[in-house]
Amino acid sequence: MPVQQDIDELVGRARDGVPRAVARLISLVEDAHPRVREIAHALTPYTGNARIVGLTGPPGVGKSTSTSALLTALRAAGKRVGVLAIDPSSPFSGGALLGDRIRMTEHAVDPGVFIRSMATRGHLGGLAWATPQAVRVLDAAGFDVILIETVGVGQSEVDVVRLADTTVVLLAPGMGDGIQAAKAGVLEIADVFVVNKADREGAEATVHDLKQMISLVRRELRGPSWRQPIVRTVASRGQGVEDFVRALEEHHEWLVSRDELPRRRAARARDEIEAIAVRQLRSELVDLRDGDRLAELAERVAVRELDPFAAADELIGDLRS
């Protein structure tokens, strides 16, 4: 269990680019180590510089190949890149094809890259808790770009996307139904669309469908007028990846020019503060539960001296005293 000095030293080594220090810090914060607040406090002064890019989309669109291709391009541009892989089919978390794994193994020995797979554990708060903590570590450790790769289903993934400055939704040809199914949520969260496997039959139809959906929605929407670009890629051959990087760059510039970046980061902070507060309150309740107070109240409810709502009020009163 680290003391303050150890925490400062660990943060220092993480900032010096020592991968094991970064990994150790992420492990400590994602498991909500008792000293997680001291760790967060020590990291905070060094944060706020990384660009956070979320990548999501239905299974089968080549999400991990795209992440890998993007990673290669960003490295070629001299950026240090952290990857948080939440998709269980991702090569980072061990679920993908051999070719992808080998490509990732290359990245894994590059000191400018840090890859972490986040387990979708069922514990309290889950990814909504752990991911922002891990992002803070990578941000403080000086990574220029943090890619959060997640499969586009479920509430926890939506929560994760809310972390990003820029959200990329990936699609592929021949998933017409997929687009229809996804459209409700996807159009709201996407800043950049990527149609991968753009050399396949049906790619132009997918782009066309997407354009129609965007224009339909645009008429209904007000607010900041970012025009979601649609980038065509063949990630397995690296085609279109410069366009992809350029779209990310343009979105970042737009965020900055419109004061959208602080707005998004404040929204992210709201989510995180709330997640921490809920977790904190629950753990205080658990402490009370382990003590005698709840048992005493329960006895009184069992004999109908008290109803459970009045008992809950007394329990909460204890928390507040």
Add this chain to the structure above:
Amino acid sequence: MPVQQDIDELVGRARDGVPRAVARLISLVEDAHPRVREIAHALTPYTGNARIVGLTGPPGVGKSTSTSALLTALRAAGKRVGVLAIDPSSPFSGGALLGDRIRMTEHAVDPGVFIRSMATRGHLGGLAWATPQAVRVLDAAGFDVILIETVGVGQSEVDVVRLADTTVVLLAPGMGDGIQAAKAGVLEIADVFVVNKADREGAEATVHDLKQMISLVRRELRGPSWRQPIVRTVASRGQGVEDFVRALEEHHEWLVSRDELPRRRAARARDEIEAIAVRQLRSELVDLRDGDRLAELAERVAVRELDPFAAADELIGDLRS
């Protein structure tokens, strides 16, 4: 929206056996109507009389047929019976065979029977919240026995079983693997085992396996020495149902003689108080979220004036003030 007078009148009519009043009260409490605490308060003096029996088991064991047969037997003995059906494959919730549905339709016109299917909704607290509330209504309305039928998988179902005075685990022949898979949890929670479809091949093997598992576990366990009986039934023909009723009766007598009943009811009250307290705290946090306070804290976190843990502390401090 009911005022106090309406609540008192509704409780009065429910106690007079008016099914619509019972149904209305359950709807109000399961949706956490703003006046749920007044309703609970009005109901509490009339509670504590019903015997609460949980029935669980893997799909395919004839759980709904068994519930129906048990219901018939209890009615024949003059008991008023409430049923909370949580199993999505239950005839009560509309997922079963025509024959079962017809049998249930019979019960549905019997004024001594009240059947309610509980939706496994995803909202906060879910069944762990709603089920004890519904149990309180049925208890206060004077039902002698409350059957809670639930499929034996998942945490929410385990939570529901914790409500019962007596928990029945149903099994059937030819589910050897099912028993193995279920055994970890099942042996701890079962007060009574029922092997249904006992006329089928393999029934004796199932009983034998069960006996072995029970004796293995018994050696490891301390505590009150209730010997879990194994009842054989063919619920579809009503065979063995008297034995089933007798086993429930014997377990109830044992609970009373050993002072186990108040212990179990206190444990149930603990769960309920905690569920109510967590829900209450969360809703207060949501109120704060909707206000300006969280937004203000989030701004400060976004510019790194504050780390999110310190912000969460301030938020919780507001709750307590």
